[in-house]
Amino acid sequence: MCEVVILIPAAGASSRMRGRDKLLEEVDGLPLLARQAAMAARTGCAVLVTLPAEGSARQAVLGDDPAVAVACLEDAAEGIAASIRAGARWAAGRGADGLMVVLADLPELESDDFERMIEGFGQAPDKVLRATDITGRAGHPVIFPARLFPALSRTTGDIGAKTILRTEEVRTLPLPDRRATTDLDTPEAWAGWRKAKAKAP
Numbered sequence: 001m002c003e004v005v006i007l008i009p010a011a012g013a014s015s016r017m018r019g020r021d022k023l024l025e026e027v028d029g030l031p032l033l034a035r036q037a038a039m040a041a042r043t044g045c046a047v048l049v050t051l052p053a054e055g056s057a058r059q060a061v062l063g064d065d066p067a068v069a070v071a072c073l074e075d076a077a078e079g080i081a082a083s084i085r086a087g088a089r090w091a092a093g094r095g096a097d098g099l100m101v102v103l104a105d106l107p108e109l110e111s112d113d114f115e116r117m118i119e120g121f122g123q124a125p126d127k128v129l130r131a132t133d134i135t136g137r138a139g140h141p142v143i144f145p146a147r148l149f150p151a152l153s154r155t156t157g158d159i160g161a162k163t164i165l166r167t168e169e170v171r172t173l174p175l176p177d178r179r180a181t182t183d184l185d186t187p188e189a190w191a192g193w194r195k196a197k198a199k200a201p
Contacts, residue, residue: 002122004098005046007087011076031061041067050083079158088152108179131180139180
């Protein structure tokens with residue numbers, strides 16, 4: 001059976017939230033980061049959450065779940081590449097077949113989306129698998145095969161693995177609605193999303 005491990009990069013600054021932390025916004029009764037980590041852990045996969053060096057309130061909301069490992073990154077200010085490097089090295093050290101990168105700020109992802117991705121990756125574990133929304137727009141999660149761990153461990157800057165994705169044959173998997181692409185970076189976006197959700201049948 002193909003072993004996938006899950007990385008949740010959560011070392012960013014939420015700079016557009018004007019003093020609020022989007023990863024602590026409540027979704028389904030939980031801080032968003034805690035919700036994402038709990039869903040990842042329910043897959044039975046090993047989970048790593050990367051945080052800023054000081055840990056902060058994000059570490060507190062994760063609690064002491066033994067299924068969720070935490071890495072506080074001294075180089076977090078560099079951008080998402082710092083998290084990807086840490087995740088790739090961790091995945092390689094575990095001998096994993098694939099590394100699923102799940103952005104922490106996707107509030108519409110559901111547990112079954114994680115399961116769909118893992119099952120889909122198992123059908124071609126040598127290729128990148130990327131989630132799309134119902135319109136075909138590329139989003140997250142993304143699962144990288146083990147052969148790309150060395151390249152991921154050398155990424156730099158704040159563009160993550162985009163350079164690698166541009167050079168790979170990427171398989172896609174549509175998730176329902178806009179689960180793979182709905183991210184909320186401003187207080188106004190959160191307010192609008194909650195208003196729309198409250199009106200939904």
